[in-house]
Amino acid sequence: GNSVTQMEGPVTLSEEAFLTINCTYTATGYPSLFWYVQYPGEGLQLLLKATKADDKGSNKGFEATYRKETTSFHLEKGSVQVSDSAVYFCALRAFFGNEKLTFGTGTRLTIIP
Amino acid sequence: EPEVTQTPSHQVTQMGQEVILRCVPISNHLYFYWYRQILGQKVEFLVSFYNNEISEKSEIFDDQFSVERPDGSNFTLKIRSTKLEDSAMYFCASSERVQFFGPGTRLTVL
Numbered sequence: 001g002n003s004v005t006q007m008e009g010p011v012t013l014s015e016e017a018f019l020t021i022n023c024t025y026t027a028t029g030y031p032s033l034f035w036y037v038q039y040p041g042e043g044l045q046l047l048l049k050a051t052k053a054d055d056k057g058s059n060k061g062f063e064a065t066y067r068k069e070t071t072s073f074h075l076e077k078g079s080v081q082v083s084d085s086a087v088y089f090c091a092l093r094a095f096f097g098n099e100k101l102t103f104g105t106g107t108r109l110t111i112i113p
Numbered sequence: 114e115p116e117v118t119q120t121p122s123h124q125v126t127q128m129g130q131e132v133i134l135r136c137v138p139i140s141n142h143l144y145f146y147w148y149r150q151i152l153g154q155k156v157e158f159l160v161s162f163y164n165n166e167i168s169e170k171s172e173i174f175d176d177q178f179s180v181e182r183p184d185g186s187n188f189t190l191k192i193r194s195t196k197l198e199d200s201a202m203y204f205c206a207s208s209e210r211v212q213f214f215g216p217g218t219r220l221t222v223l
Contacts (some may be wrong), residue, residue: 036214043204043216044156089156093212100146100158100169101212 002027006090006104013080013111021075021107023064023090031092033057033073034101038087047075047088063112082111114141117215119205120195125221126195126208134190134218144208145188147180150175150217156204162188195222 007022025031035047035057048057055067062077073090090104118137126132138145140213147159160170162180188207192199200222206212 034211044214045207046211046213049211091156100161100171101148101156101206102158104154105155 001028001095002031002102004092004102004104006109007079009087009106010108010110013109014110015113016079017083017111019080019084019109020077021076021088021090021109023073023075023091023104025071025073025090027071027092027094029095030068031094033064034091034093035062035073035075036089036091036103038089038106040086044089080109080111082095082113085109085111117207117213119203119207119215119218121158121218122216123219123221125223128197128222129194132192132195132220134192134205134220136188136190136215138188138207139184139209139213140186140207142207142209142213143169144212145180145182146208147210148172148204148206148214150204151198151201159190159203186194190222195220197222 003026005024021043032051034049035096036044038044048059050066056065064073065077078099087108089106091101094099132203145162148156150156158171159198161168179191181189202217202219204217205215
């Protein structure tokens with residue numbers, strides 16, 4: 001079945017540091033890939049997505065590129081802020097548009113001033 | 114901006130009691146989902162719902178769970194006889210290609 005493996009946390013960085021959170025997946029066919037973010041006390045918000053190989057999703061300075069050859073979708077940001085502190089979830093959805101999401105375990109990110 | 118809403122935000126119940134968690138999906142969405150997140154663990158799929166019937170369910174979604182769309186706006190998750198291990202955050206989502214999540218209901222079973 002489908003699965004998502006995410007970098008173990010927690011991750012603590014200083015403000016303005018470079019961020020990478022690794023995500024790899026196992027899936028049949030051509031899944032769509034997502035990053036969701038969960039701020040303290042809130043629900044899941046879609047951060048970015050990519051629906052086919054070599055697509056780059058981007059939002060709020062975050063980027064991730066769909067790499068089919070390495071089955072990866074790593075999240076990056078060039079300069080993190082304190083407000084980026086949250087839990088980040090990588091997820092995939094099977095090819096057909098409205099199927100369930102399969103999530104990774106989540107990575108807790110803390111940014112210190 | 115349209116959003117998914119959920120009530121209540123926190124529900125405390127005694128083991129063996131029935132609970133109903135409520136969700137109002139985004140109005141033009143046709144696909145609805147429930148997920149749960151046990152504290153500190155990953156978000157797990159429970160069930161998906163389309164055209165007034167379950168389209169997929171996980172092995173977690175056993176006979177004690179049921180879903181319903183009682184009117185044109187609400188989407189509910191019922192747990193018939195709660196267990197301690199049902200304590201979790203329950204998220205509703207709706208979709209027209211991309212899933213949008215509600216803020217969650219924290220269920221505590223004592």
